[in-house]
Amino acid sequence: xxxxxxxxxxxxxxxxxxxxxxxxxxxxxxxxxxxxxxxxxxxxxxxxxxxxxxxxxxxxxxxxxxxxxxxxxxxxxxxxxxxxxxxxxxxxxxxxxxxxxxxxxxxxxxxxxxxxxxxxxxxxxxxxxxxxxxxxxxxxxxxxxxxxxxxxxxxxxxxxxxxxxxxxxxxxxxxxxxxxxxxxxxxxxxxxxxxxxxxxxxxxxxxxxxxxxxxxxxxxxxxxxxxxxxxxxxxxxxxxxxxxxxxxxxxxxxxxxxxxxxxxxxxxxxx
Numbered sequence: 001x002x003x004x005x006x007x008x009x010x011x012x013x014x015x016x017x018x019x020x021x022x023x024x025x026x027x028x029x030x031x032x033x034x035x036x037x038x039x040x041x042x043x044x045x046x047x048x049x050x051x052x053x054x055x056x057x058x059x060x061x062x063x064x065x066x067x068x069x070x071x072x073x074x075x076x077x078x079x080x081x082x083x084x085x086x087x088x089x090x091x092x093x094x095x096x097x098x099x100x101x102x103x104x105x106x107x108x109x110x111x112x113x114x115x116x117x118x119x120x121x122x123x124x125x126x127x128x129x130x131x132x133x134x135x136x137x138x139x140x141x142x143x144x145x146x147x148x149x150x151x152x153x154x155x156x157x158x159x160x161x162x163x164x165x166x167x168x169x170x171x172x173x174x175x176x177x178x179x180x181x182x183x184x185x186x187x188x189x190x191x192x193x194x195x196x197x198x199x200x201x202x203x204x205x206x207x208x209x210x211x212x213x214x215x216x217x218x219x220x221x222x223x224x225x226x227x228x229x230x231x232x233x234x235x236x237x238x239x240x241x242x243x244x245x246x247x248x249x250x251x252x253x254x255x256x257x258x259x260x261x262x263x264x265x266x267x268x269x270x271x
Contacts, residue, residue: 004046007039013248017255024255030094031254037086038144045079045148054152064164066171067153070118073145077107080141084110088137101134114138121171123191123271139192146170146193154195162197165205169195173271174205174235176253177226181240189249191271196249206271207231225259227268234263234270 003011014035018028057067088101117124117139124139125131150169162168167190175191177199186201203210209230215237216225224237236259238252260270 002043003036003039004043007035007042010248010250011035011039013251014254017251021255024257026094027257028254030090033090033094034087034140037083037090038140038147041079041083042144042148045144054149054156056153056156056158061157061161061168066167066169068146068149068169070115073118073142073149075111075114075142075145077111080114081107081110083144084137084141087140088133091133091137091140095133098133101137105134110138114142118142118170121166121173123173123175126191126270143192143194146172150190150193150195154197157197160198163199165199165208167193167195168197169193174199175270176249176256177205177235177237178247178249179224179237179239179241184239184241186237189253194250204228204231204233205235206233223256223259225263227263227266232268234259234268236260 011032014028014032018025018032021028054067060067084101084105091098092100113135117135124142125136146169150167153169157168165188166173167188170190170193172190172192174188176189178187178189178196179185179201180187184201186199187196188199188205189196199205202213204213204226207228207230209228212229214227214229216227217223220242222239222242224239226235226237228234236253236256238247238249238256240247263270
């Protein structure tokens with residue numbers, strides 16, 4: 001199955017990052033295999049008409065409620081289980097010291113877990129978090145569904161009609177941010193479906209405090225680490241005004257793992 005152009009660009013960006021960051025070779029190799037499986041699944045689903053058109057629910061938009069419920073994803077076990085198995089195999093290969101997801105997980109119980117994970121609005125995977133491998137595999141298998149839904153929603157979402165600190169598609173919290181090259185305006189990247197939306201430049205996107213937010217800048221001023229002393233959360237950010245290179249936010253989120261480690265060592269956490 002040919003991978004669609006936007007997803008292929010992410011894989012190309014990941015391959016380029018692998019050349020520039022040999023110290024992250026194992027991490028990026030894992031995500032290259034994971035993304036390849038997720039994107040192939042998306043291509044197959046899209047070819048069958050999945051999520052090609054989603055009208056914006058204006059009442060939800062006005063209420064600050066995400067557009068997509070779990071039931072809207074229309075997950076079929078016959079499609080989900082093989083994807084889950086593939087993802088679990090990759091996790092087992094790259095993390096042999098971790099307990100593997102048990103073989104033959106009851107499909108009905110797995111769907112209950114996936115629904116609960118989705119409705120929690122929490123990230124499916126988080127740097128430094130020791131989640132059960134079954135949960136990680138389930139969340140990573142759910143991501144392609146959310147990404148397809150996000151693409152279908154965002155193409156119809158009117159500009160600047162959503163200013164909430166959570167994703168307009170799935171309600172997920174941001175994992176990364178970018179400051180626009182022309183204006184410095186801030187956009188947030190969803191930790192679950194990779195949707196991007198505009199948000200206020202000032203204020204913590206987790207607790208919305210605006211007086212206890214600080215940031216640290218790296219040596220070339222390309223990256224910023226925002227930390228909030230009100231809720232003890234952090235957000236990695238790239239300042240596009242400091243670079244002329246094209247960037248891919250999902251990949252930038254991966255190659256800045258050192259910022260995650262630094263933030264956790266200072267007692268901050270993500271979400």
